[in-house]
Amino acid sequence: MRYIPIVKLNPGMALGHDIYDGEGRMLLARHLILAPEHIEALDRYGFPGVYIDDEFTAGIEIEEVLSxxxxxxxxxxxxxxxxxxxxxxxxxxxxxxxxxxxxxxxxxxxxxxxxxxxxxxxxxxxxxxxxxxxxxxxxxxxxxxxxxxxxxxxxxxxxxxxxxxxxxxxxxxxxxxxxxxxxxxxxxxxxxxxxxxxxxxxxxxxxxxxxxxxxxxxxxxxxxxxxxxxxxxxxxxxxxxxxxxxxxxxxxxxxxxxxxxxxxxxxxxxxxxxxxxxxxxxxxxxxxVAVYPVGCEVELSDGRHAVVVKNYHDFLLRPKIRVMESGEEIDLLSDIDARHITILRLAV
CATH class of the missing domain: 1.10.3210.10 (Hypothetical protein af1432)
Structure with missing residues (x-):
């Protein structure tokens, strides 16, 4: 699962998270395959982005505080x-x-x-x-x-x-x-x-x-x-x-x-x-409170991009990531060979 800004959504993507309105009513359900009218509705309602499920981020789950x-x-x-x-x-x-x-x-x-x-x-x-x-x-x-x-x-x-x-x-x-x-x-x-x-x-x-x-x-x-x-x-x-x-x-x-x-x-x-x-x-x-929330795309100091896989509550600047160019997973906290890599910013 990963977070995608509305402007980057494409028809055919699978919604990774239920979407609710301000009255607590479900608008769109998880696993829905997004059609153009769904994306237009999300934009019209003012949602800046949503989570999607895709092959690259399989296994990355967002642990919600509230059910x-x-x-x-x-x-x-x-x-x-x-x-x-x-x-x-x-x-x-x-x-x-x-x-x-x-x-x-x-x-x-x-x-x-x-x-x-x-x-x-x-x-x-x-x-x-x-x-x-x-x-x-x-x-x-x-x-x-x-x-x-x-x-x-x-x-x-x-x-x-x-x-x-x-x-x-x-x-x-x-x-x-x-x-x-x-x-x-x-x-x-x-x-x-x-x-x-x-x-x-x-x-x-x-x-x-x-x-x-x-x-x-x-x-x-x-x-x-x-x-x-x-x-x-x-x-x-x-x-x-x-x-x-x-x-x-x-x-x-x-x-x-x-x-x-x-x-x-x-x-x-x-x-x-x-x-x-x-x-x-x-x-x-x-x-x-995560500086780089799980499922979000980040830009790395070596020019690559990655999706955050896991955060560590005492070391929020050094999460575990999955590199988008290669699919390689790197634990920025424990991988000695990755100590020169830092996160520059969220890419959302």
Missing amino acids: PEVKSQVLNLVHDLFLKEEHAPEDEEEQIRETIMNVIRDILSDGDVMYNMMDLKNYDDYTYFHSVNVATLAAVLGVRYGLSEYELKVLTTGALLHDIGKKFVKADVLNARRPLTEEEKRMVLQHPKLGYEFLKRNYDFDPDVCEGVLGHHEWYNGEGYPLRRSGENISIYARIIKVADVYDAMTSKRPYHDALSPSDAVEYIMAMNESEFDPAIVDIFLKW
């Missing part, structure tokens, strides 16, 4: 929460708790799982995919941080709902391609507080869930918003959500910026360590 069933469930939940005008807090709260438990079970079922794939999210449904991705990545980081199961529930709930305050900000402001007015900027900067107040007013979550939502745009050095808290005065849940939120936002295409590659987003987080981000969280992030 397709759980991801579909979470997408559907978030979609409804953002779009509903009227809420039934008791029913919704129970549904949220049940869904969060399914997310945590998936993550805890594999103690060695990494955040190790290019996410298949479309442009128009960004809010829903983003909420699910932030919850998933935050939970992965929370496990590595050593949070208890109860604390993971708190963290993952706050992460899933971190942007719920945006439902009170006009869509044309959130998605504006133009510079915002000062009043519009003020509205956007209020979304953590609006989300915090909405949750406090309507639900009976642990107060730390709401604190995670309130503080997810605070900076470790005190330069964030809305309260300009710093260091450990920021909830640990908010500090974890912050890293997950920035990473997923940077690797997503938005009206005001193109998506960065995972490696470029990781570089940014490293650069802003100790200023924007808690260094303890960044340290965990750098061990468990």
Whole structure:
């Protein structure tokens, strides 16, 4: 299996991964042989790329953090929460708790799982995919941080709902391609507080869930918003959500910026360590989020291209690769003869 940008898809390729929309509905199923109309639909929906199965990448499997069933469930939940005008807090709260438990079970079922794939999210449904991705990545980081199961529930709930305050900000402001007015900027900067107040007013979550939502745009050095808290005065849940939120936002295409590659987003987080981000969280992030996800094409320092076969969580710059020109597999971590070879960039 390997990741292919939409512009490089050809009819006859076999889809390697189920494709869902922002409501959690399956659009296309794995193993489907792509026809021109499928490729046109993927492009129209705003998917930047998909995974395909082919002979060259046989045996390369993407280990998903969430099962397709759980991801579909979470997408559907978030979609409804953002779009509903009227809420039934008791029913919704129970549904949220049940869904969060399914997310945590998936993550805890594999103690060695990494955040190790290019996410298949479309442009128009960004809010829903983003909420699910932030919850998933935050939970992965929370496990590595050593949070208890109860604390993971708190963290993952706050992460899933971190942007719920945006439902009170006009869509044309959130998605504006133009510079915002000062009043519009003020509205956007209020979304953590609006989300915090909405949750406090309507639900009976642990107060730390709401604190995670309130503080997810605070900076470790005190330069964030809305309260300009710093260091450990920021909830640990908010500090974890912050890293997950920035990473997923940077690797997503938005009206005001193109998506960065995972490696470029990781570089940014490293650069802003100790200023924007808690260094303890960044340290965990750098061990468990793949710089070069499995199935992605990379350019090597000797001019060749390869597909990533396997990552090692303490040595993410030295994965196992399969060279496209020859089919040779090279373990950049353990192969002494390959120590002069480095990865220059993701070729996607």
